[in-house]
Amino acid sequence: DKKDNEDTSSAVSSVTSVASEVPAMAGDTILDPQGGENGRPLGATVNISDVKPKSGVHNGIDVSKWQGKIDWSKVKNAGIDFAVIRIGFRGENGKIYKDEYADYNIQQASNNGVLVGVYFFSTAVNTNEASEEAEWVKENIKYYPVSLPVTYDCEGFHNSSSRMYNLSNKQITDNALSFINKIKSLGYDAMFYASKNDLETAFETNRIEANAKIWVAYFDGKIYPEAKNPQYSGKYSMWQYTNKGVVNGVSGDVDLVVSYETFTKKEPKEKGTVSEVEAPKPVDNTYKTVDD
Secondary structure, three states, rough: OOOHHHHHHHOOOOHHHHHHOOOOOOOOOOOOOOOOOOOOOOEEEEEEEHHHOOOEEEEEEEEOOHHHOHHHHHHHHOOOOEEEEEEEOOOOOOOOOOOOOOOHHHHHHHHHHOOOOOOOEOOOOOHHHHHHHHHHHHHHHHHEEEEEEEEOOOOOOOOOOOOOOOOHHHHHHHHOOOOOOOHHOOOOOOEEEEEHHHHHOOOOOHHHHOOOOEEEOOOOOOHHHHOOOOOOOOOOEEEEEEEEOOOOOOOEEEEEEEEEEOOOOOOOOOOOOOOOOOOOOOOOOOOOOOOO
């Protein structure tokens, strides 16, 4: 429903107001395109305590509602430098939803000295939707100290159940660039996340890497820290090397990420007050992945 999306983007005047207008649905894997297990092989189990800090790199995680309530003090003490937190997603019904743990995760990560980045999980079918998603993200992070690039994540389009199914490589690339260019025009750095396979076969990656940093996911072969780099020949700034990470403070599996550049804390883009929130009540937040 495009009108609902337009209302969501334009009527929002604060971070907290969106959460009530467009709530995420925790157990609804039909609406949430990042929910549901579609057979992607799992990565190797890696305990972050075994990953020794290396000069010039940062160790991180990426999280969403599927990790449930996180103890960010323990995460920081475990050696995590940054977290890329899902701010929201476009559901398979075409509407934009906020990840119900987004505000809690951003606030508590930042309060405990973990640098914050955000990602949006897109199912945009055209450039207008992708641009709208970037506008929505800006409205929901403008009062927060987002220190990493804002990431566009688009997966699952190979699945016949996806609203993006049968989009051309050019179209999904155009959509990515629409989000990237819009978020950059709003004052944020941009990053693009995809699996090694999709970077090599699905997206026109040369067009994207000219406009945004690349974050590659690759779980096969030797992984970090045994391997210093993924087996990917293109440009990249970050590597998600497993989705079976073990980090004190996170229940269950979590994605582990290494960044080949370090970050410093940035100030919010706008001055404003955000009410501190509690974590949502526990639900069935078993971590699930999508096929890439």
